[in-house]
Amino acid sequence: MANLSSASSYSSTAKALHWTILVLLIAQFIFAWTMPHIDRNTPVTTLISLHFTFGIIILAVAVVRLAWRLTHGEPVPLDGIPPWQTLTARLVHWALYLLLFVVPILGWINASYRGMPVEMFGLELPKLLATRAPGWGWTGDVHGLLANYAMLGLVALHAVAAMYHYFVRHDGVLQRMLPGKH
Ligand code: HEM
Numbered sequence: 001m002a003n004l005s006s007a008s009s010y011s012s013t014a015k016a017l018h019w020t021i022l023v024l025l026i027a028q029f030i031f032a033w034t035m036p037h038i039d040r041n042t043p044v045t046t047l048i049s050l051h052f053t054f055g056i057i058i059l060a061v062a063v064v065r066l067a068w069r070l071t072h073g074e075p076v077p078l079d080g081i082p083p084w085q086t087l088t089a090r091l092v093h094w095a096l097y098l099l100l101f102v103v104p105i106l107g108w109i110n111a112s113y114r115g116m117p118v119e120m121f122g123l124e125l126p127k128l129l130a131t132r133a134p135g136w137g138w139t140g141d142v143h144g145l146l147a148n149y150a151m152l153g154l155v156a157l158h159a160v161a162a163m164y165h166y167f168v169r170h171d172g173v174l175q176r177m178l179p180g181k182h
Pocket residue numbers: 025028029032033038051052053054055056058059100103104105106107108109110111118139140141143144147148
C-alpha cells in the first residue's frame with residue numbers, strides 16, 4: 001500500500017475524490033436552493049428527490065475518501081509554510097471531513113422525520129427514525145444552517161487560502177491537489 005507520508009503531492013485517487021466531491025456539492029447546492037421549501041405537506045418533487053439522492057452519493061464518496069485518507073495519510077507540508085498555516089489547514093480539512101458526514105446524515109434523519117422516502121435508483125433506503133419521532137424536529141434547520149453557513153464558509157476560506165498560495169506566495173500548495181504530476 002502506497003503511504004503518502006513522505007510524498008510531496010496527493011495521490012491521483014485522493015485528487016479524484018477531492019474534485020468529485022466539489023462537483024457533487026455544486027450540484028447539491030443548486031438542488032437545495034431551487035427545490036421547493038420543505039414543509040409539513042410538501043410532496044417529494046423531482047428536485048427534492050435529486051437532493052436526497054445526491055446527498056447520499058456525497059455521503060458514500062465521503063466514506064471512501066475518509067477511508068483512503070486514514071490508510072494513506074497526507075503529503076508532507078511544503079518547506080517554508082509557517083506552522084500556524086499548516087495547523088489551520090489541518091483543522092479546516094478535518095472540519096470539512098466532519099461536515100461531509102454530519103450534514104447528509106442530519107438531512108437523512110430529517111427526511112425520515114418528515115416521512116419522506118429517500119430513494120437510490122428506485123430502491124428505498126431505510127428510515128433512520130419513525131415519522132414525527134418526538135424531539136427530532138430541529139434536524140432540518142440545523143442541516144440547512146450547517147450546509148449554508150458552516151460548510152460554505154469553510155469551503156470559501158479553504159479556496160481563498162488555496163488562491164493565496166497560488167497567486168501571492170507562488171508556492172506549490174494548489175498544484176499538490178491539481179490533476180497531473182507536480
Ligand atoms: C452534503 C450533502 C448535503 C448538502 C450540502 C445539503 C444542503 C442543504 C441545504 C443548503 C438545505 C437548505 C435549503 C434552503 O436554503 O432552504 C437543505 C435542506 C434539506 N435537505 Fe439537504 N443537503 C445534503 C444532503 C441531504 C440528504 C442526504 C438528505 C436526505 C436524505 C437531505 C435532506 C434535506 C431536507 C429534508 C431538507 C429540508 C430541511 C428543512 O428545511 O427542514 N439533504 N439541504
